[in-house]
Amino acid sequence: MEIRTARIKELREQSGAGVMECRNALIEAEGDMEKALQILKQKSLFKAEEKTTRSVSEGLVETYVHTAGRIGAIVELNCETDFVARTDEFKALAHDLAMQVAARDPLYISKEQVPEGADIDPEEACLLLQPYIKNLEQTVQDLIMETVAKVGENIKVSRFARFELGQMEARIAELEKSSAGTE
Secondary structure, X not given: OOOOHHHHHHHHHHHOOOHHHHHHXXXXXXXXXXXXXXXXXXXXXXXXXXXXOOOOOXXXXXXXXXXXXXXXXXXXXXXXXXXHHOOHHHHHHHHHHHHHHHHHOOOEOOHHHOOOOOOOOHHHHEHHHOEEOOEXXXXXXXXXXXXXXXXXXXXXXXXEEEEEOOOHHHHHHHHHHHHHOOO
């Protein structure tokens, strides 16, 4: 099957994948642009999964303050190299994660951090399991894996904090309550 250069260029602009990857995906999808996008997505997510064991020692700290100034969040996001930490994709991800923390108020990064026996919904309490606020059909973990696929490096959220005016006492009581059930 012959694939026109314009179609390859269009797929490349939509996916960010290399020219040959786009060409091969279009051939495999028999010219169907949607199928080719799905093929590229599957391949890039598989490559991203392979990177999750690599060490992350670089990154950045990003903040977000809601427009009223009553809620703010800070997130430490790590990657493998300072080169990737300076990319627009990585910076945008860090900003979106800080916004997610401010909006959804997670207690933990992942399900593995939830104390055994805690009476909480992991999808609400764990940042990585929450629906992404800009696309509710996608989880925060999916968003991170997409960025891993784009930048070619492992990315991890190391820690975060959320601040809301007048809410410190309520937050401490909530944390004490959830950890009291684990003792």
